[in-house]
Amino acid sequence: MVEKWCYFFKYASSTSEEDVRKIIDSDLVIQRAYEALNRFNWSEEELRTYEKEIKRIMDNQAVEDYMKKKLDKKLDKKGDKKGRWKSLNLCYRKEIH
Numbered sequence: 121m122v123e124k125w126c127y128f129f130k131y132a133s134s135t136s137e138e139d140v141r142k143i144i145d146s147d148l149v150i151q152r153a154y155e156a157l158n159r160f161n162w163s164e165e166e167l168r169t170y171e172k173e174i175k176r177i178m179d180n181q182a183v184e185d186y187m188k189k190k191l192d193k194k195l196d197k198k199g200d201k202k203g204r205w206k207s208l209n210l211c212y213r214k215e216i217h
Contacts, residue, residue, distance in 0.1 A: 125150070132157050 127143060132154065135143070144151045159167065 135154075140154050144154065159170070162170070
C-alpha cells in the first residue's frame with residue numbers, strides 16, 4: 121500500500137491511463153486520488169459538464185429522499201406498516217415518472 125502511494129506522488133503526472141488501472145487494482149482511495157488529479161487537466165467545458173452531472177445526481181437523490189419521507193409520513197398517518205417498501209416503490213415510480 122505504501123508503495124502505491126509513493127508511486128502516486130512521484131509519477132502521477134506522467135502515468136498513462138493503462139498504468140493507472142494496473143496500479144489502482146482494487147484500491148478505491150488511490151483511484152479517487154488519480155481521478156482528482158486528472159480533473160486539473162480538464163478544460164472548462166469538461167469541468168462544467170462534470171459538475172452538472174454531479175449536481176444532477178445529487179438532485180435526483182434529494183428528490184428520492186423527499187419522496188421516501190413523504191410516503192413514510194403518509195403511511196404513518198394511516199397506520200399502515202405492512203407492505204411499506206412495496207408501496208414505496210410503487211408510489212415513487214408513479215410520482216416521479
